[in-house]
Amino acid sequence: MKTIFKNVQKTKPLIHHITNYVTVNDCANIQIACGGSPIMADCIDEMQDMSNICSGLVLNIGTLNKTQIESMLFAGKSYGNQNKPIILDPVGCGATTLRTETTFKLIDELKLSVIRGNLSEIKTIYNKTGNTKGVDVAEEDLINLDTTSIIKMASNLATKLNSIIVITGQIDIISDGKDTYIVKNGNPAMANVSGTGCMLTSILGAYVASNPENPTTACAVATALIGLAGEKANSYVEKNNLGNASLRVGIIDAISNMTSNDLIEGIKIEKV
Amino acid sequence: MKTIFKNVQKTKPLIHHITNYVTVNDCANIQIACGGSPIMADCIDEMQDMSNICSGLVLNIGTLNKTQIESMLFAGKSYGNQNKPIILDPVGCGATTLRTETTFKLIDELKLSVIRGNLSEIKTIYNKTGNTKGVDVAEEDLINLDTTSIIKMASNLATKLNSIIVITGQIDIISDGKDTYIVKNGNPAMANVSGTGCMLTSILGAYVASNPENPTTACAVATALIGLAGEKANSYVEKNNLGNASLRVGIIDAISNMTSNDLIEGIKIEKV
Amino acid sequence: MKTIFKNVQKTKPLIHHITNYVTVNDCANIQIACGGSPIMADCIDEMQDMSNICSGLVLNIGTLNKTQIESMLFAGKSYGNQNKPIILDPVGCGATTLRTETTFKLIDELKLSVIRGNLSEIKTIYNKTGNTKGVDVAEEDLINLDTTSIIKMASNLATKLNSIIVITGQIDIISDGKDTYIVKNGNPAMANVSGTGCMLTSILGAYVASNPENPTTACAVATALIGLAGEKANSYVEKNNLGNASLRVGIIDAISNMTSNDLIEGIKIEKV
Numbered sequence: 152m153k154t155i156f157k158n159v160q161k162t163k164p165l166i167h168h169i170t171n172y173v174t175v176n177d178c179a180n181i182q183i184a185c186g187g188s189p190i191m192a193d194c195i196d197e198m199q200d201m202s203n204i205c206s207g208l209v210l211n212i213g214t215l216n217k218t219q220i221e222s223m224l225f226a227g228k229s230y231g232n233q234n235k236p237i238i239l240d241p242v243g244c245g246a247t248t249l250r251t252e253t254t255f256k257l258i259d260e261l262k263l264s265v266i267r268g269n270l271s272e273i274k275t276i277y278n279k280t281g282n283t284k285g286v287d288v289a290e291e292d293l294i295n296l297d298t299t300s301i302i303k304m305a306s307n308l309a310t311k312l313n314s315i316i317v318i319t320g321q322i323d324i325i326s327d328g329k330d331t332y333i334v335k336n337g338n339p340a341m342a343n344v345s346g347t348g349c350m351l352t353s354i355l356g357a358y359v360a361s362n363p364e365n366p367t368t369a370c371a372v373a374t375a376l377i378g379l380a381g382e383k384a385n386s387y388v389e390k391n392n393l394g395n396a397s398l399r400v401g402i403i404d405a406i407s408n409m410t411s412n413d414l415i416e417g418i419k420i421e422k423v
Numbered sequence: 424m425k426t427i428f429k430n431v432q433k434t435k436p437l438i439h440h441i442t443n444y445v446t447v448n449d450c451a452n453i454q455i456a457c458g459g460s461p462i463m464a465d466c467i468d469e470m471q472d473m474s475n476i477c478s479g480l481v482l483n484i485g486t487l488n489k490t491q492i493e494s495m496l497f498a499g500k501s502y503g504n505q506n507k508p509i510i511l512d513p514v515g516c517g518a519t520t521l522r523t524e525t526t527f528k529l530i531d532e533l534k535l536s537v538i539r540g541n542l543s544e545i546k547t548i549y550n551k552t553g554n555t556k557g558v559d560v561a562e563e564d565l566i567n568l569d570t571t572s573i574i575k576m577a578s579n580l581a582t583k584l585n586s587i588i589v590i591t592g593q594i595d596i597i598s599d600g601k602d603t604y605i606v607k608n609g610n611p612a613m614a615n616v617s618g619t620g621c622m623l624t625s626i627l628g629a630y631v632a633s634n635p636e637n638p639t640t641a642c643a644v645a646t647a648l649i650g651l652a653g654e655k656a657n658s659y660v661e662k663n664n665l666g667n668a669s670l671r672v673g674i675i676d677a678i679s680n681m682t683s684n685d686l687i688e689g690i691k692i693e694k695v
Numbered sequence: 696m697k698t699i700f701k702n703v704q705k706t707k708p709l710i711h712h713i714t715n716y717v718t719v720n721d722c723a724n725i726q727i728a729c730g731g732s733p734i735m736a737d738c739i740d741e742m743q744d745m746s747n748i749c750s751g752l753v754l755n756i757g758t759l760n761k762t763q764i765e766s767m768l769f770a771g772k773s774y775g776n777q778n779k780p781i782i783l784d785p786v787g788c789g790a791t792t793l794r795t796e797t798t799f800k801l802i803d804e805l806k807l808s809v810i811r812g813n814l815s816e817i818k819t820i821y822n823k824t825g826n827t828k829g830v831d832v833a834e835e836d837l838i839n840l841d842t843t844s845i846i847k848m849a850s851n852l853a854t855k856l857n858s859i860i861v862i863t864g865q866i867d868i869i870s871d872g873k874d875t876y877i878v879k880n881g882n883p884a885m886a887n888v889s890g891t892g893c894m895l896t897s898i899l900g901a902y903v904a905s906n907p908e909n910p911t912t913a914c915a916v917a918t919a920l921i922g923l924a925g926e927k928a929n930s931y932v933e934k935n936n937l938g939n940a941s942l943r944v945g946i947i948d949a950i951s952n953m954t955s956n957d958l959i960e961g962i963k964i965e966k967v
């Protein structure tokens with residue numbers, strides 16, 4: 152795990168983002184905080200050039216539009232041709248037809264290394280591509296869905312799509328179909344910051360690009376990293392009676408201050 | 424007032440924003456801080472779907488472009504057809520023809536529940552739609568404009584447009600044509616943070632959506648809420664010798680920490 | 696130097712930005728912090744109106760697209776016709792053909808008062824327009840490039856383009872071809888915050904607009920200002936064991952709290 156952490160700092164991967172305009176600054180600063188280097192670019196005319204100089208691509212559909220979809224597809228193919236990792240964050244998949252259909256288009260046409268979403272987003276993907284309807288519980292019931300069922304869904308979907316699936320929530324699950332990890336770091340207050348999911352997706356880009364031989368473990372470590380940062384930041388916020396905007400700052404701060412020893416001490420990863 | 428505050432926390436309304444890319448992250452985090460849930464989306468292809476799942480729409484013309492105008496009109500009609508509230512922030516209305524004409528187009532074609540602006544923006548709207556030229560003082564003189572005249576303008580405009588008018592400045596005025604409130608919370612330092620107006624508009628979305636039976640009082644409470652947050656944040660910033668970026672963080676923090684008792688204690692609302 | 700600083704506070708120049716969506720909020724808040732007033736607008740329909748009311752234009756190609764290029768050219772001509780200053784930040788010039796070609800297009804077609812970039816970006820511009828190939832060292836070697844050569848490049852390029860050249864890095868160099876300044880303020884940790892370059896470019900807009908008789912010295916003072924703010928913010932961050940997100944907040948805070956006496960005390964400018 153230490154090696155995975157240190158590989159990011161050593162290689163300082165340049166990660167290209169086509170992402171939303173809401174949380175983009177946090178993605179940039181957290182990318183630097185974790186050891187990578189961010190570039191945000193969405194004009195189709197520079198997608199080929201970007202794919203030549205960057206080590207990985209993050210696609211986030213948080214404020215999707217038609218021009219962006221074209222750039223995502225074009226860029227995705229360039230990265231795919233160069234065997235460079237692509238990480239997809241299907242923000243709001245299931246909420247609108249545009250987001251759901253775009254998610255499936257990206258899945259169909261690109262070679263995605265990782266898909267990270269919350270349970271609703273992943274469930275939406277699963278129910279269209281899987282053969283089972285067993286997980287189509289209502290959003291309200293998701294909390295009661297047992298971990299075993301979620302693990303099964305993640306593992307099946309990973310196998311089906313040949314991508315690593317990262318489901319984040321109260322418990323995080325990471326699976327490539329063969330190996331599955333559960334991460335128990337994090338804090339419920341993180342949900343009060345807009346974009347903690349986007350931030351993790353951004354970090355996943357750096358971790359996967361820097362750890363081509365252990366991408367699944369790298370995803371688990373990255374997920375634990377932001378969870379641990381959330382724990383540290385939340386302690387600070389509560390002690391000083393601050394609020395959700397300070398928590399946002401604190402999460403990024405905690406990642407930029409994290410040492411490999413801090414991580415080893417605080418990480419809660421289990422292989423199942 | 425306590426009920427109005429608690430209704431937002433209870434209903435956690437999903438508020439759709441078509442807004443500028445400058446202050447959008449602050450709008451997202453302050454929406455969470457006050458108890459609502461933000462979604463930012465501007466592609467016309469998902470406006471219908473968004474209007475079906477969201478409880479209200481915030482339109483902010485801070486970085487307007489032609490594509491966005493089409494989406495605003497399309498979305499606005501969908502929300503209107505479902506009797507869901509629409510809040511308009513006519514940022515820079517009066518500064519350019521594009522912004523002024525778009526403001527009038529949105530007013531003409533949509534059923535706006537609330538229009539929130541500063542005195543210059545509201546004056547621009549008033550002078551085109553009203554019959555009087557009495558308020559066309561130069562920007563420099565606005566400070567000297569007496570409160571009585573501003574109240575009259577707000578009240579007349581509200582009646583004329585059948586929308587709640589919220590004018591923010593040294594003193595905030597909220598009127599629906601029948602009832603008018605003056606809010607005396609706030610701090611001049613808030614003008615040193617880009618987007619405190621946008622943030623209030625975002626909060627108004629949540630407050631009006633959660634309080635359909637008292638939208639005018641809800642607007643007054645929301646206005647007092649951010650003013651009170653500004654007072655608290657400014658005390659903290661001054662005590663710790665910080666600056667405007669910390670004030671920005673502090674305002675959002677203060678809202679996320681505000682209890683209904685804090686609000687009742689600090690609120691300065693008068694009905695006139 | 697005190698006069699230059701105070702002129703910004705006195706004139707409160709309105710600075711129009713056509714900029715990227717990553718660091719735009721920081722540019723807005725740092726513009727206010729230094730005494731100016733920001734407007735962000737990129738729709739071609741309001742470029743003429745904006746140029747009539749604003750005192751200067753900042754062009755930043757950080758998330759460039761084709762629509763933006765058209766607006767930049769149109770706006771740039773309007774500002775040029777009114778002899779109002781234009782500041783260019785050629786973010787990523789050299790990284791993609793789109794950015795390099797757009798940079799040259801803007802240089803060719805507009806009357807740029809200032810170009811601010813890092814050494815790689817300015818080198819890219821220099822090697823295409825200059826007659827010498829002497830500075831085309833690899834990025835890795837740039838650190839070893841002696842200050843004398845960089846000064847010569849800045850000075851030659853300034854003369855060639857009739858623009859003030861600002862190169863920022865470990866040492867900052869400002870030249871108009873006749874006068875050249877070296878600024879030694881700043882801190883390496885500033886590189887861990889996304890957008891410190893963009894923020895300086897934004898400040899340069901206010902400083903040049905408010906000091907039409909000493910634009911080169913104004914650029915040097917502005918460069919020292921953010922460097923000094925970075926030093927102060929970094930001390931605070933280190934003392935309190937914070938990270939890069941707090942450094943971002945701290946830089947803006949430090950500028951909003953800076954007095955002319957603080958500046959005079961801490962400034963490290965040499966004329967060469």
